[in-house]
Amino acid sequence: MDGDATYETPYADDESLFCRDLPTKPDRSAGTILVTGACGYIGGRLVPELLARGYRVRRMVRGHTQPCRDPRPGIEDALADALDPGSLRRALEGVDVAYYLIHSMQLGPREFAEADARAARNFRLAAADAGVRRIIYLGGLGDARSELSTHLRSRMEVARELQSGPVPVTILRAAIIIGSGSASYEIIKNLVVKLPVILVPRWARSRCQPIAIRDVVKYLVGALETPRTAGGSYDIGGNEVMTYREMMETVARVLRRRRLFISFPLASLRMFAYAASLLTPVPAPITISLLGGLKNDVICEDDEIRRLIPFEPISFRESLARALTREEQDRVHTRWSDAYPPAHELAITLAEIEDHPKYSAHYSIVTDRDAQSLFDSICRIGGREGWFHGNWMWRLRGEFDRVIMGVGTSRGRKRSGALQEHDVVDFWRVERVRQGQRLLLRAEMKLPGMAWLEFTIDPEGDRNRLGITAWYRTRSLFGKLYWYVFLPFHEFIFRGLLRQIEERSGPEHTERKPRTPFREDG
Numbered sequence: 001m002d003g004d005a006t007y008e009t010p011y012a013d014d015e016s017l018f019c020r021d022l023p024t025k026p027d028r029s030a031g032t033i034l035v036t037g038a039c040g041y042i043g044g045r046l047v048p049e050l051l052a053r054g055y056r057v058r059r060m061v062r063g064h065t066q067p068c069r070d071p072r073p074g075i076e077d078a079l080a081d082a083l084d085p086g087s088l089r090r091a092l093e094g095v096d097v098a099y100y101l102i103h104s105m106q107l108g109p110r111e112f113a114e115a116d117a118r119a120a121r122n123f124r125l126a127a128a129d130a131g132v133r134r135i136i137y138l139g140g141l142g143d144a145r146s147e148l149s150t151h152l153r154s155r156m157e158v159a160r161e162l163q164s165g166p167v168p169v170t171i172l173r174a175a176i177i178i179g180s181g182s183a184s185y186e187i188i189k190n191l192v193v194k195l196p197v198i199l200v201p202r203w204a205r206s207r208c209q210p211i212a213i214r215d216v217v218k219y220l221v222g223a224l225e226t227p228r229t230a231g232g233s234y235d236i237g238g239n240e241v242m243t244y245r246e247m248m249e250t251v252a253r254v255l256r257r258r259r260l261f262i263s264f265p266l267a268s269l270r271m272f273a274y275a276a277s278l279l280t281p282v283p284a285p286i287t288i289s290l291l292g293g294l295k296n297d298v299i300c301e302d303d304e305i306r307r308l309i310p311f312e313p314i315s316f317r318e319s320l321a322r323a324l325t326r327e328e329q330d331r332v333h334t335r336w337s338d339a340y341p342p343a344h345e346l347a348i349t350l351a352e353i354e355d356h357p358k359y360s361a362h363y364s365i366v367t368d369r370d371a372q373s374l375f376d377s378i379c380r381i382g383g384r385e386g387w388f389h390g391n392w393m394w395r396l397r398g399e400f401d402r403v404i405m406g407v408g409t410s411r412g413r414k415r416s417g418a419l420q421e422h423d424v425v426d427f428w429r430v431e432r433v434r435q436g437q438r439l440l441l442r443a444e445m446k447l448p449g450m451a452w453l454e455f456t457i458d459p460e461g462d463r464n465r466l467g468i469t470a471w472y473r474t475r476s477l478f479g480k481l482y483w484y485v486f487l488p489f490h491e492f493i494f495r496g497l498l499r500q501i502e503e504r505s506g507p508e509h510t511e512r513k514p515r516t517p518f519r520e521d522g
Contacts, residue, residue: 016331018214019049023310024225026053031096033224034132036060036082036123037339039422041181042138043101044334045217051075053221060091082119085126092130097224098123100137100162103155113154120161127167134230135167136223138216141175141209141235141298152296159233170223171233172216172305175298176247178319179213180326181335181414183282183290188244189323190280192251192259199264201272201294204244209237209299212319215311222309229308235300238313244294247316254320269294278402281411282336335414337424341407341444349431350440350452350471357450357473359483363494364467369505371436371457371464376418377505378439378455381497382425383413388504389496393489397445398427406446428453448482449474455501466502468494 033050037043038059050057057075080091082102092098102119127135140155155173162169176184191198219236223229242250245261252259273291277284314322326332350356367374381387387394398409409426419439423430428441436457443451452471457464470490472483 017049017052018045018217019053019221021311022218022222022225024222026055027225028054030055030224032056032058032094034058034060034078034092034095034098035101036099037101037103038077040101040339041183041334041336042177042213042216042220043099044338045179045213046099046101046220047075049217049221050224058091058095082123083115085122088122088126089129092126092132095127095130095132097134097136098127098132099220100135100158103158113157116154116158117161120158124162124165124167128165132167134224135162135169136220137162137169137171138220139171139173141173141237141300152298168231170229170231172219172223172236173233174211174216174236175208176210177213177216178210178316178323180323180332182213182323183286183336184210185320185323186336187276187280187282187287187290188247188251189255191276192248192255192257194279195259197260197262198248200245200248200261201264201269203269203295206294207241207243207297207299208247209241210247210316210319211236211238212314212322214319214322215313218311219305219309222311226308229305232304234305234308235302236305237300238316238319240316241299242316250317251320254317254324278399283340283402283407283411284405286336286340330415330417332414335424337411337414338422347442348450350442350454351432353473357452357471359472359474359480360469361487361490361494362467362469363491363498364465365495365498365502366460366463366465367502368463369466369502371459373505374457374464374466374501375436375439377501379419380416380504381501382409382428383416385416387497388500390493393493394426401427401445404446407444448476448479466498468498470494 033055035043035047035050035057038047039061043059047057047059051074055074058078059075060078060080062079062081078091080087082088100120100123102123103116123135137159139159140152159169159171159173163171178185215238216236219234223234248259249261269291270288273288274284276291277287280287282290395409402408402410407427411424411426413425414423419425419430419433421430421433424444425441427443427445429444430439431442431452432438432440438457439455441453443453450473454467454469454471456467456469458467459465474480474483
């Protein structure tokens with residue numbers, strides 16, 4: 001492509017795009033670009049950037065979920081699983097360049113390494129058979145000569161596996177990624193917010209080179225548009241090398257929170273990570289895997305990528321400010337929870353169960369409120385708003401779930417307003433949405449069965465019937481006992497919830513005050 005050529009796309013004027021000032025130029029000769037993990041945190045940010053630069057994008061997803069249905073031109077979806085070689089061959093057919101953004105970290109430290117290696121092997125073989133020209137892989141930063149954590153060792157093993165095939169692989173290696181919705185950001189921020197006194201283990205003095213999500217995406221796109229990066233391995237990071245303690249101290253200053261940091265000779269990193277998971281939205285399997293890298297220095301050993309893709313990364317403080325602003329504006333586009341728990345998008349749906357589950361409880365009220373106001377009120381449950389009625393009971397169930405390594409209610413929500421299929425609501429996930437009529441949530445807490453919560457709005461004369469149904473499916477004796485033990489509480493919880501949904505659908509609640517926007521000092 002002519003290096004001086006200009007380009008125009010339908011999205012080029014979108015100020016939210018990260019690559020507007022990227023010095024590289026779109027490659028007009030590129031064919032179809034495959035993005036694996038397209039509905040995950042990184043993939044969900046990368047796809048719009050590629051579309052904005054005029055590329056044809058194929059998103060590889062493991063299930064048909066609403067966020068992965070996109071009407072924009074230049075985009076298609078492929079249903080495939082990296083652990084299924086047959087589906088990979090179909091997904092890679094006709095692909096020119098493939099982004100490999102797959103990881104199994106949510107399986108926990110004991111299982112993800114083996115799953116990651118097998119997925120990378122399958123992908124390498126399928127890409128070679130399909131004639132893929134390049135693979136671009138985002139891995140983890142760390143000194144291979146040191147004793148690495150399980151997570152970092154796995155990232156490096158995936159890189160070696162991909163490189164062992166005939167397709168040239170560009171490897172980008174990053175440490176902590178900071179941005180709204182990233183797991184690392186939410187862990188650090190929530191520890192600072194919730195703990196007035198923070199015990200700092202000795203291994204938190206390890207050095208790290210954090211990088212903003214916007215800069216990660218710019219390097220991913222820039223690598224595609226820089227042929228010289230093919231077959232190379234590059235360290236990517238921000239401009240600052242910091243200890244984990246310094247990062248938390250910076251967060252405290254940006255949030256204007258006075259925090260006391262005390263050095264503490266704690267030896268068990270796993271115990272610290274488990275305790276941190278109880279205080280943050282990020283579940284224990286992910287927290288343990290991420291914090292396992294605390295014992296290693298994770299800094300860039302070379303800056304070759306900055307000469308090939310020359311732009312100035314933003315500072316750690318600015319990345320924090322941008323993330324906080326996104327949260328305050330309720331504009332978090334992707335989040336770590338989009339891909340958690342494992343294989344959630346393959347879970348059986350309520351519609352797939354013949355004759356519906358055997359166990360159910362239904363409650364309803366008739367109201368004068370209009371359907372859309374009721375539906376808008378339903379869509380505000382969970383997260384910061386809580387569950388309107390008996391909130392302590394929901395939270396207690398969530399805390400118990402976290403203790404037994406479940407997702408818990410502290411996972412919250414990506415945004416506080418409207419809901420769409422695949423969105424997380426505490427320990428539920430949206431399975432179906434029919435605007436103004438129906439919202440179906442699927443349980444993701446640990447249960448001796450499967451559960452759904454369905455909200456419905458049906459016209460009844462000149463009024464509306466607001467209903468809630470709890471569906472439960474189990475085959476075990478313990479599962480049946482679980483249902484009957486909690487059944488008496490349904491009357492209190494759900495009837496109160498219906499009344500609160502009705503009350504909060506009134507004009508005094510629908511005209512909600514905007515949040516005070518975050519403003520950085522100085």
